[in-house]
Amino acid sequence: MVLGRCAAAAAVLGGLAWVLKAGVIFVTGDQPAVAFEVGLVLFPFALLGLWWLDRQAGGKAGRMGGVVAAIAAGCGVLVVLVRAVGGEGVEPSEDDVTLLTPFITGASVGTFVALLALGVAVRRTRTLAPVPAWLPLAMGVAAIPLLIVGGALESISERLFEVPIAVLGLAWIGLGIGLWNAATHGAAQSSAVADR
DSSP states (O other): OHHHHHHHHHHHHHHHHHHHHHHHHHHHSOOOTTHHHHHHHHHHHHHHHHHHHHTTTOHHHHHHHHHHHHHHHHHHHHHHHHHHHHGGGGOOOSSOOOTTHHHHHHHHHHHHHHHHHHHHHHHTSOTTTTSOTTHHHHHHHHHHHHHHHHHHHHTTOGGGGHHHHHHHHHHHHHHHHHHHHHHHHHHHHHHHHHHO
16 A cells, blocks of 8 residues: 555645645746646656556556556656756757657646546546545546636736646645545555454
């Protein structure tokens, strides 16, 4: 159950990083260093933990979600490594594509697809009880509309784009709490079986 708790910590820390990023930008207008990337790297690992907790009952959607989460996690690690080796020269901008761009895209899109697939799988089980089983699927389905709303809010003020980022960060924190509870519950069940 250590993996489940590590996944929970990854979800909570990534979510806190996004909430912090949104808050700092909303108040100061300045982007805090690496806050967005922390979530980008940690969220796929949280989803791997979700897959691990639900691996027996997940079916095809669960297996697909696990594979895609693993690919997204690999891309996230490569983002960190390429940045560490390449420095500022590999940082993409709105107009430039660099060596880092495919890994950022792979981590982002992979996390989104894994969230949808695992959300379908987990919805059928009670893996996250008492956190609602629909939370991962709702996060995946809501991601694109939230970003569209963020784009519309950005036309009012650039800082308002951060509101959907904060909402997604809070959802990741909720998912982390569910993962922690599921891992704790699984550890308690394993201990009860071992005591028999």
